[in-house]
Structure formats: structure tokens, C-alpha cells
Amino acid sequence: MTRMRLFFALCLAVSVGLAMGLSPLASSSPDGLERVADDHGFAGQGGLHPVQQAAPVPDYAFPGIGDPRLATGLSGLAGTLAVLALGWGLVRVVRRPGG
Amino acid sequence: MHIPDGFLTPGVAAAAAVPAAGAVAYGLRHARSRLDERRVPLLGLTAAFVFAAQMLNFPVAGGTSGHLLGAALCAVLLGPWLACVAMAVVLTAQAFLFADGGVTALGANVLNMGVIGAVGAGLGLALAVRLLPLGRTAFLALAGIAAWGAVMLGALATAIQLGLSGTVPLGVVLPPMLSVHALIGVGEAVVTVAALGAVLATRPDLVAIRPRGLAPLVVPTAVSGRAS
Numbered sequence: 001m002t003r004m005r006l007f008f009a010l011c012l013a014v015s016v017g018l019a020m021g022l023s024p025l026a027s028s029s030p031d032g033l034e035r036v037a038d039d040h041g042f043a044g045q046g047g048l049h050p051v052q053q054a055a056p057v058p059d060y061a062f063p064g065i066g067d068p069r070l071a072t073g074l075s076g077l078a079g080t081l082a083v084l085a086l087g088w089g090l091v092r093v094v095r096r097p098g099g
Numbered sequence: 100m101h102i103p104d105g106f107l108t109p110g111v112a113a114a115a116a117v118p119a120a121g122a123v124a125y126g127l128r129h130a131r132s133r134l135d136e137r138r139v140p141l142l143g144l145t146a147a148f149v150f151a152a153q154m155l156n157f158p159v160a161g162g163t164s165g166h167l168l169g170a171a172l173c174a175v176l177l178g179p180w181l182a183c184v185a186m187a188v189v190l191t192a193q194a195f196l197f198a199d200g201g202v203t204a205l206g207a208n209v210l211n212m213g214v215i216g217a218v219g220a221g222l223g224l225a226l227a228v229r230l231l232p233l234g235r236t237a238f239l240a241l242a243g244i245a246a247w248g249a250v251m252l253g254a255l256a257t258a259i260q261l262g263l264s265g266t267v268p269l270g271v272v273l274p275p276m277l278s279v280h281a282l283i284g285v286g287e288a289v290v291t292v293a294a295l296g297a298v299l300a301t302r303p304d305l306v307a308i309r310p311r312g313l314a315p316l317v318v319p320t321a322v323s324g325r326a327s
Contacts, residue, residue, distance in 0.1 A: 019151035027156040027164035032279040046103035049202035087143030
């Protein structure tokens with residue numbers, strides 16, 4: 001069981017490392033769909049849903065952080081941990097006896 | 100490939116959400132009844148890795164970037180149906196926490212970037228390992244092709260939804276969507292093969308779909324009458 005824990009910890013460390021350390025270096029060019037939408041004049045039809053106006057970390061920039069690289073890295077850390085918690089929690093909930 | 104709100108009509112978004120919700124619900128049933136207790140954390144860990152990797156946009160041609168989608172990777176690690184759940188977790192968190200990908204378009208995004216790729220690549224690879232005596236290298240090569248194919252199918256589905264919504268004619272949007280994602284898919288294949296190679300080298304027993312000879316069958320991803 002300890003080997004298993006070690007493996008899981010390693011996986012998480014790699015994910016957090018990528019999300020925090022490497023994400024500030026990622027390309028900021030538009031992705032495939034954004035590029036096609038720009039080129040063919042329908043990018044302007046996209047917009048945020050009213051709920052997304054209140055998104056805690058819009059555009060992968062952690063709020064209140066001046067340095068954009070740090071803001072991106074922190075959003076990566078927060079997002080990775082949030083996704084881990086959501087995924088783990090969801091499986092736990094559906095496996096609850098009688099749940 | 101995250102579709103924002105406003106690109107799809109409500110009808111098209113709803114039509115895409117139905118099969119997406121069905122696949123995720125089926126995946127949750129698997130999580131409830133057919134997931135080995137010690138593998139419970141794997142879904143969250145895989146989803147966390149996919150989220151992290153999706154932040155890493157790499158440049159492709161002409162001022163365009165791409166990033167891992169991860170559906171094929173999830174399908175090999177978790178099996179196709181749990182992969183749908185993992186991808187839905189990632190895309191839901193992105194929409195609500197990061198305003199990335201629409202809320203009304205969430206079903207379409209889960210279908211395009213998760214379900215189609217996870218089920219397509221997962222069932223294809225599961226069939227391949229059952230029928231063919233694949234070694235590690237051949238399996239990884241097939242997984243890379245499946246990852247590329249998953250991206251292309253997702254791009255095709257996205258283009259069809261945009262066409263049906265009247266946002267842009269299908270004949271206009273399909274060729275550029277396929278050509279740019281043919282390049283992005285190469286990145287998908289590279290990352291998928293690298294990640295799978297690492298897990299297969301360290302803990303092959305945790306991989307849901309793997310070549311027969313690689314590790315004893317401990318985990319029932321497939322229906323098997325034999326005792327483990």
C-alpha cells in the first residue's frame with residue numbers, strides 16, 4: 001500500500017509541476033477552434049455565460065496577483081487540486097453505500 | 100477546442116448534451132460497481148493530470164496553438180466509461196472555475212473532447228489487445244494513432260455542430276478544423292504515448308487497457324469469467 005501511495009504522490013507531483021511550473025511558458029496563441037473562428041468571422045459570436053462572470057479564476061489568471069506568470073502558475077496549482085478533489089469526491093459519493 | 104457559449108443553438112447544444120450525459124452516467128455506474136477499491140483515486144489523479152496538461156499549449160503552424168485533450172489517454176488508463184467521467188470533471192471545472200468553454204455548450208464539449216475520443220479510442224484499443232498479440236511498442240504506437248484519431252473525430256463533431264447551428268457553413272469550417280487538428284493531434288499522440296509509456300513502465304497493473312502479456316490481469320475492465 002505504501003508503494004501505491006508513493007506512486008499516487010508522484011503522479012500528483014508531476015501534474016502540479018506541469019500546471020505550476022510549465023504553464024506560464026505555454027503558447028498564448030489562439031488554439032485550433034479559436035483560430036478557425038477568427039479566420040472565418042464567427043469568433044465574435046462567442047461570449048461568457050452569466051454564471052461565468054463570477055468564475056473565480058477567469059482566463060487561468062489567479063486574481064489579485066500582479067505578475068502574470070505567477071498568476072498563471074497559481075491558477076494551474078489551484079485547478080489541478082480542484083480537479084483532483086472533484087474527481088476523487090465524485091467517485092467517493094457514487095460509491096457510498098445506498099448513495 | 101472548447102466551444103464557448105454563443106456558437107451553438109440551444110437545440111444543437113441540447114442534442115449534444117444527451118449522449119454526453121448518458122455516457123457520463125454509465126461511467127458513474129462503472130465507478131460505483133466495477134471499480135476496484137485501490138484504484139479509486141486513479142480517476143481524480145488522471146483528471147488532474149489532464150487538466151494540468153491541457154494548460155500547456157504548444158505552438159503549431161502559423162500563430163496557432165494546441166493542447167492535449169486527453170480522452171485517449173484517460174481511456175487507456177481508466178477504461179472508456181470512467182474516462183468519460185474524468186473528462187467531464189475536467190471540462191466542468193474549466194467551464195465554471197476558469198470560464199473556459201461554455202456552460203450551455205458544456206454537453207457538446209464533453210461529447211467532442213471526452214466521450215467520442217474516450218469511447219472510440221478505448222473500445223478500439225480494447226478490441227486490438229484482445230485480438231492481437233501486441234508488444235509494448237506496438238501497443239504504444241496504436242495508442243498514439245488512437246489519440247490522433249480521437250482529436251480528429253472531436254474536430255469533425257465540433258465542425259458538424261457549428262454547421263448545424265448555422266454559425267458557419269460546414270463546408271467552410273470543416274477543412275480548416277481538420278487540417279489544424281491533424282497537427283494538434285500529433286502533439287496529442289506524442290504526449291499520450293509518453294505518459295502511457297511512463298505508467299506502463301512503472302505500474303502496468305494500474306492500466307485498464309494494456310497488452311495481454313504485460314501484467315497479470317488483476318483489474319476487471321473487461322468481463323472475464325476467470326478468477327484473478
